[in-house]
Amino acid sequence: MSQRLREELLFMAVLAGLMGAALYMATGYPFTARLMPQVVAIAVLALLSVESVLTVRRYRAARRSGDPASDGEHVGDTGNEPVWGAKFRRTAPYLGWLAALYLGIYLIGLTASAAIFTVAFCRLVGKMSWLAALLGTGLLMAALFGLSEAFNMRWPVGYFFDPFR
Amino acid sequence: MLAAAFDALALVLDPSRLVFMLLGISVGLVVGILPGLGGVVGMSLLLPFVYGMDPHAATAMLIGMAAVIATADTFPSILIGVPGSAGSQATILDGYPMAQQGKAGRALSAAFSASLIGGLVGALVLFAILPIARPLVLAFQSPHLFMLTVLGLCVVGLLAGKYPFRGILATLIGIMIAMLGSAPATVTFRFVGDSIYLMDGIPLAILAMGLFAVPEIIDLLADNRAVSRVKEVSSGWKDGVRDTLQNRWLVLRSAALGVAVGAIPGLGGSVVDWLSYGQAVQSAKDKSGFGKGDVRGVIAPESSNNAKEGGSLIPTMLFGIPGSGTTAVLLGGLILLGIQPGPSMLTSDLSITLTIVWTLALANVVGAFACFLLSRPIARLSTIPAAKFAPFLLIVMMVGAYQNTNQWGDLIAFIVIGLFGWLLKTYDWPRAPVLIGFVLAPSIERYLTISASRYGWTWLTDPIVIVIGVLAVAVVVAGVRAKRKGLGES
Amino acid sequence: MNNARHHASRFARHSLSLAVAAGLTFGVAANSHAELTGFYEGETLEILTPWAPGGGADTWGRYIAGTIGPFLGDDVSVQVVNRPGAGGVQGTNEFELRTASDGMTVMLQSAGQVFPFMYGSSAVRYDFRNYEPIVAMAQGGVVYANAELGIEEPHELWDVDQLIYGEVSPQAIGSMTLAAFALLDLPHDAIFGYESRGPARLALEQGETNLDFQTTSAYTANVEPLVEEGIAVPLFSLGIIDTDGELVRDPAFPDMPTVAEVYEERHGEAPSGVAWDAYRAVLSAGSIKMLWAKSDAPEDSINDLRYAFEQARQDEDFIADSEEANGPYEWLVGDDAYTAMSATLEISDEALDYLRATFKERYDADL
Numbered sequence A: 001m002s003q004r005l006r007e008e009l010l011f012m013a014v015l016a017g018l019m020g021a022a023l024y025m026a027t028g029y030p031f032t033a034r035l036m037p038q039v040v041a042i043a044v045l046a047l048l049s050v051e052s053v054l055t056v057r058r059y060r061a062a063r064r065s066g067d068p069a070s071d072g073e074h075v076g077d078t079g080n081e082p083v084w085g086a087k088f089r090r091t092a093p094y095l096g097w098l099a100a101l102y103l104g105i106y107l108i109g110l111t112a113s114a115a116i117f118t119v120a121f122c123r124l125v126g127k128m129s130w131l132a133a134l135l136g137t138g139l140l141m142a143a144l145f146g147l148s149e150a151f152n153m154r155w156p157v158g159y160f161f162d163p164f165r
Numbered sequence B: 001m002l003a004a005a006f007d008a009l010a011l012v013l014d015p016s017r018l019v020f021m022l023l024g025i026s027v028g029l030v031v032g033i034l035p036g037l038g039g040v041v042g043m044s045l046l047l048p049f050v051y052g053m054d055p056h057a058a059t060a061m062l063i064g065m066a067a068v069i070a071t072a073d074t075f076p077s078i079l080i081g082v083p084g085s086a087g088s089q090a091t092i093l094d095g096y097p098m099a100q101q102g103k104a105g106r107a108l109s110a111a112f113s114a115s116l117i118g119g120l121v122g123a124l125v126l127f128a129i130l131p132i133a134r135p136l137v138l139a140f141q142s143p144h145l146f147m148l149t150v151l152g153l154c155v156v157g158l159l160a161g162k163y164p165f166r167g168i169l170a171t172l173i174g175i176m177i178a179m180l181g182s183a184p185a186t187v188t189f190r191f192v193g194d195s196i197y198l199m200d201g202i203p204l205a206i207l208a209m210g211l212f213a214v215p216e217i218i219d220l221l222a223d224n225r226a227v228s229r230v231k232e233v234s235s236g237w238k239d240g241v242r243d244t245l246q247n248r249w250l251v252l253r254s255a256a257l258g259v260a261v262g263a264i265p266g267l268g269g270s271v272v273d274w275l276s277y278g279q280a281v282q283s284a285k286d287k288s289g290f291g292k293g294d295v296r297g298v299i300a301p302e303s304s305n306n307a308k309e310g311g312s313l314i315p316t317m318l319f320g321i322p323g324s325g326t327t328a329v330l331l332g333g334l335i336l337l338g339i340q341p342g343p344s345m346l347t348s349d350l351s352i353t354l355t356i357v358w359t360l361a362l363a364n365v366v367g368a369f370a371c372f373l374l375s376r377p378i379a380r381l382s383t384i385p386a387a388k389f390a391p392f393l394l395i396v397m398m399v400g401a402y403q404n405t406n407q408w409g410d411l412i413a414f415i416v417i418g419l420f421g422w423l424l425k426t427y428d429w430p431r432a433p434v435l436i437g438f439v440l441a442p443s444i445e446r447y448l449t450i451s452a453s454r455y456g457w458t459w460l461t462d463p464i465v466i467v468i469g470v471l472a473v474a475v476v477v478a479g480v481r482a483k484r485k486g487l488g489e490s
Numbered sequence C: 001m002n003n004a005r006h007h008a009s010r011f012a013r014h015s016l017s018l019a020v021a022a023g024l025t026f027g028v029a030a031n032s033h034a035e036l037t038g039f040y041e042g043e044t045l046e047i048l049t050p051w052a053p054g055g056g057a058d059t060w061g062r063y064i065a066g067t068i069g070p071f072l073g074d075d076v077s078v079q080v081v082n083r084p085g086a087g088g089v090q091g092t093n094e095f096e097l098r099t100a101s102d103g104m105t106v107m108l109q110s111a112g113q114v115f116p117f118m119y120g121s122s123a124v125r126y127d128f129r130n131y132e133p134i135v136a137m138a139q140g141g142v143v144y145a146n147a148e149l150g151i152e153e154p155h156e157l158w159d160v161d162q163l164i165y166g167e168v169s170p171q172a173i174g175s176m177t178l179a180a181f182a183l184l185d186l187p188h189d190a191i192f193g194y195e196s197r198g199p200a201r202l203a204l205e206q207g208e209t210n211l212d213f214q215t216t217s218a219y220t221a222n223v224e225p226l227v228e229e230g231i232a233v234p235l236f237s238l239g240i241i242d243t244d245g246e247l248v249r250d251p252a253f254p255d256m257p258t259v260a261e262v263y264e265e266r267h268g269e270a271p272s273g274v275a276w277d278a279y280r281a282v283l284s285a286g287s288i289k290m291l292w293a294k295s296d297a298p299e300d301s302i303n304d305l306r307y308a309f310e311q312a313r314q315d316e317d318f319i320a321d322s323e324e325a326n327g328p329y330e331w332l333v334g335d336d337a338y339t340a341m342s343a344t345l346e347i348s349d350e351a352l353d354y355l356r357a358t359f360k361e362r363y364d365a366d367l
Helices: A003-027 A031-064 A084-108 A109-124 A130-151 B002-013 B016-033 B039-049 B055-072 B074-080 B091-100 B104-138 B140-155 B164-178 B204-220 B239-248 B246-262 B271-285 B296-319 B324-335 B350-383 B387-401 B406-426 B433-456 B465-490 C003-012 C015-026 C055-065 C086-097 C110-116 C154-159 C173-185 C198-208 C216-229 C261-269 C274-288 C300-312 C315-324 C335-345 C349-363
Strands: C043-048 C077-080 C105-109 C129-136 C140-144 C166-167 C189-191 C211-215 C232-236 C288-294
Touching: A003 A031, A003 A109, A031 B164, A031 C211, A084 A109, A084 B204, A084 B406, A084 B433, A084 C043, A084 C110, A109 B387, A130 B387, A130 C086, B002 B055, B002 B350, B002 B387, B016 B039, B016 B074, B016 B350, B039 B055, B039 B324, B039 C077, B039 C086, B039 C232, B039 C288, B055 B074, B055 B296, B055 B324, B055 C129, B074 B091, B074 B204, B074 B350, B091 B104, B091 B296, B104 B246, B104 B296, B104 B350, B104 C198, B140 B271, B140 B433, B204 B406, B204 B433, B239 B246, B239 B296, B239 B350, B239 C173, B246 B271, B246 B296, B271 B296, B271 B465, B296 C173, B296 C198, B324 C055, B387 C086, B433 B465, C015 C154, C043 C055, C043 C086, C043 C129, C043 C140, C055 C105, C055 C189, C055 C288, C077 C198, C086 C110, C105 C154, C110 C211, C129 C300, C129 C335, C140 C173, C140 C216, C154 C232, C154 C261, C166 C173, C166 C198, C173 C261, C173 C274, C173 C349, C189 C300, C189 C349, C198 C216, C198 C261, C211 C216, C216 C232, C232 C261, C274 C288, C274 C315, C274 C349, C288 C300, C288 C335, C300 C315
Parallel strands: C043 C077, C043 C105, C166 C189, C166 C211
Antiparallel strands: C105 C288, C129 C288, C140 C211, C140 C232
16 A cells, blocks of 8 residues: 555545544534534545545555656656655645744744744745845734724734734 | 616716726725725725715715626635635636636736626616516525526536545535524424534635635745746737637526526526536537636626626615625615615616616626736736745735634635635545535425425425426436546547 | 833832722722822733623623723823623633733623522633622613503503513523512413523514513614604513612603612512512612622722723713713722622622522422
């Protein structure tokens, strides 16, 4: 079994688990409230079992016909590449950036972390010049400031402080 | 009524009022272009200024804002594959592939010209049928509304992609996501435990951005490339306009559909573009290009989502029943101005009604031209490597997401759905059906509950129900056929 | 940031506020709004509105924001801040847990947060009884029927074969009508699931239902034309709770009997007992909109707010405007506001049990 097929089946298993949980949770609801989610969840479970069989068969057929895309890693081709492996290694840094941004927002609020995030990302990943990075960030900050002043829009405030508030 | 119409035009064109309309249009353009922000946010931004304003100026401002959103929200849909607001979800399906092929300019120009015509048709129809629309709106009872939502759901059959089972599954998963939160007709909160955030369910804007934007940004960054896979981007201005003119019947048909669906209270504007897209696929002789950058897949939804605004004002003004979130806030604004929407909109408040019609028309023209002017510089976005614009886009989207309820839950839902969408994309599951299921689920459940508890089973024999049912089956059959043909070719 | 200044101004006016403080020390506040202290001068008062913009309560809040400023002092701006979520519970929880007690924020109450509070929802973190009442307004509504039923008077309702009433959910604002039906012991079928009262009205016009309720503003704009056309027939009003906590005729419909009068006509005596208590609790929960301040907010702020509304309700222009926008309903200030609301806030366990049992039996709903 190729890594990709294993992942796809795992994905479907997780979906099935969620549906099972939904079925279980819905048992306590009044009839009108549980009818629709229960019917849909059962349909999803049934279709998932069909789809998992179809998926396995598709992979087998592809292997028989010698389609190289069914296993192995292919950079740049999102078609049949498994997540675990090269794709994850390519993607992980950006997921890390995202996590850092969220942590920043949680700790010091959106405005401050957005400013730090954009400058850092533009410099380190975008390889932009200091001028361009600061200019872009400045424009973004000005836009945020304008929106909050003119229209009373709000952003998340940090756990500790929000220097721009 | 014509004389009154020209009096109203003079009212609207009075410079002191025109300024407010232009202000509304500019806010609408900004709100439309920024992903995650839509009509509701735009209305909320303008509402604080309304109290005490001249009623004509204030309505011109609010309507001007609402009218251009459906034009401006095309930018993110085409350029980065993110729906700019609820109305332009279907535009992604073909608009984004066009941008990837370097045809962003052409797609945008086709979209804007279609929007322009659709918007004008919407305003015209609004004017023409307002006096006679009352019985039309009253014709649709709960069983009919139920069947119309089912019809909308069947459109999924036309877009299901390579694996039909996955299309159906994705729709059902969308329905299950919509089940989060309060259930209609009872006081039950489903599947939310103690989370107060989830009690209202996931906001549509967040689901749409999460499903489409986050996966796209992650993959663009990981592959270190720009949206457009080709270096050179042809401007394609004239081509786009020519596309629209060549498909003029499609434009008009989509506009008519947009007005009609918009006018039915309770169906909601967010289905319009999907229905319109389905209609375009179904009526096309050569269906093979859809989903891969067929310009008709851009023209149809864009025409109908502008026309929808005219339609959704019919129940709002005649019955005081908002047809969408945007018109709900508009309703509040009108009440603040001392105008109680209802039958009086055709008698004592007629001048306000006509102001709304004129504003709708003027704003569509102004908005389309503004977008044309903006499109050349903004279209270049599709050739810039993602690493240079991703951080800004991400922040803008998070700010947009946060405006939905101003809770941390917005940001968490955004990223959780984003990762889920990324898995769907990676494992080759279609994402559009998730959105359709999500949008239609509340109406399906609501109208099924009402139909069953009011009519038992007898509603199934209603002639209109049967007609729509047959139509729904026809859509599914056409979808399956198109799929077979498509499979035969590959 | 502004706290320092407030403190300063508070000390400066200490002697003045003593009198106010005396009135506030026990229980519910007294109506001791002596004169304006100028607490809000040059400041912005925020009205925390726990719903998205556009609804009836939000519009009421915005009406206040647009009109009360001059009564609060020079250069006072008043702003509506929307914090939607969970039907109003989220924003009100936030008011309880996170809003500073600096007097700069008042909270708008309407049916959305009151029903979960009254029924003891686990999501609720607030208790209105711990807040200071500022101002309230009770706005009623009318129960009417489709003319095809062929009835003209409320007492004929009991002769109709099938009454079909359209409703949003058993805990929505229309549950005032359901409680009225329970009090009157009126047999009917309730169809739940309509998106809001607007579509329910449409359903009556279509003949999908034949009995409906609309609030005053919606009734005046959209049902009265139907009555004139002979499509709808008005039956009775829900009534209004006055400053003594009594149910009186709705000033917007002085010729229409109230629920209590319909009851009296049928039974020969005024309504009383647990069903009557339950009805009044649901009625004040559903029909009263109110502003509350935090009880530990500066006394001057509470004094000024009450004083401003007291002045406003005596101002002819203000009242004329208000009648146009809100209907001919009274502004109840301070204690009066609390009294009007007390049927809900101090509902007895018996009345609650009665409501739960009735709604369970009739509609299979767990309140």
